[in-house]
Amino acid sequence: DADVTQTPRNRITKTGKRIMLECSQTKGHDRMYWYRQDPGLGLRLIYYSFDVKDINKGEISDGYSVSRQAQAKFSLSLESAIPNQTALYFCATSANYGTVPWSYNEQFFGPGTRLTVL
């Protein structure tokens, strides 16, 4: 079974609709992230959460909201979808290696959700 799962895998919606993308993980990681991927722009961070009570905005949070329902679940919502939110969305998780400066932070990505807003 996949360690990081995302539902749905594909979604087509209309402008103005509310939509929720869900992410679940079985890796036991504290940290979870939402990214969007657009051609030529790489991956950009939308929101991240270090635990259930710690949620932070990323580079492009406008138009999005998130909910950390449990350690293993992190949902991304588009309250009123617009066409320029059409993109590939990825959830990722990582362990907390502490504050050692050289400690790395491998992020484990889900398979992605392709969202189209008409």
Add this chain to the structure above:
Amino acid sequence: QQQVKQSPQSLIVQKGGIPIINCAYENTAFDYFPWYQQFPGKGPALLIAIRPDVSEKKEGRFTISFNKSAKQFSLHIMDSQPGDSATYFCAASRGSARQLTFGSGTQLTVLP
């Protein structure tokens, strides 16, 4: 503002060739530089990473070269294979938050 600039956008090489992907960064506070590999329909996966206190790191056919003074780092793939065809992202992070800032990606095609 893109803090990590990646080039080229796409790259085509013959099997056995040595593709090189380059990245440059501005923020000298970055202290961790990973490369992620993404196959079509999949999420990115960590390929190799380097800290700024070393100039080179090798893992199998993959090598990162790091030039701290120039604020540049690059990925070299030795004896490239068609199975290496994928999109490659460089990234950088800093501090305890460990947020990753990604480059724009390079689509690599290795011809048989």
